[in-house]
Amino acid sequence: MTEVAVPAVPRYLAQETPWRKADSLLSSAVTLVGLVGVGIAWVGVSGEADFDNQQSWLMVAIGAGVILGLGMSWWLLVGFREVRRAQREFVADLRLTRKLLPTTGEPALSRAARPAAVAPAHSDDLVTGERMTLVHRSTCPMVAGKPIVNLDRAQAAARRLDECKVCLQ
Ligand SMILES: [Zn+2]
Secondary structure, eight states: OOBOOOOOOOHHHHOSSSOOHHHHHHHHHHHHHHHHHHHHHHHHHHTOOSHHHHHHHHHHHHHHHHHHHHHHHHHHHHHHHHHHHHHHHHHHHHHHHHOOSOOOSOOOTTTTTOGGGGOGGGTTOEEEOTTOSEEEETTOGGGTTSOOEEEOHHHHHHTTOEEOTTTOO
16 A cells, blocks of 8 residues: 555645635624614613614614624625535536536636646545545545555455445445
């Protein structure tokens, strides 16, 4: 078994969360402004016994609630958008790996940034890792970025490794 080059890690595996720092900071800041506004309105209205005087505080609370909702909605929107983008990239990688599904013509979003994932010359190479229980193709997204070694089918059988359900079945 020889050590093979570690392929570039796709963004969907390299990122810990779907949110970039700027997205998290912006949505947190907007949500915090809304929360503070609701708190101010709560304190303000608690000192007013007259309903007519409470109405302006109610308006402040409604406005702050809208800001609060915008902050949380932005956070969810960014999260869902990034997860969907990662799903599309993963499917694109799967198509390249298996060459079974017909491509629909849309370009893999980060194909240019990840030439290692598009290495057809080695797509049939079998690999596994030190503590892995499965054997994969070298182009399988499940082994991207992990330390892997080449092996053949006899070696895989001798080590009782099952075939990866993503890239080999
Ligand atoms: Zn695999």
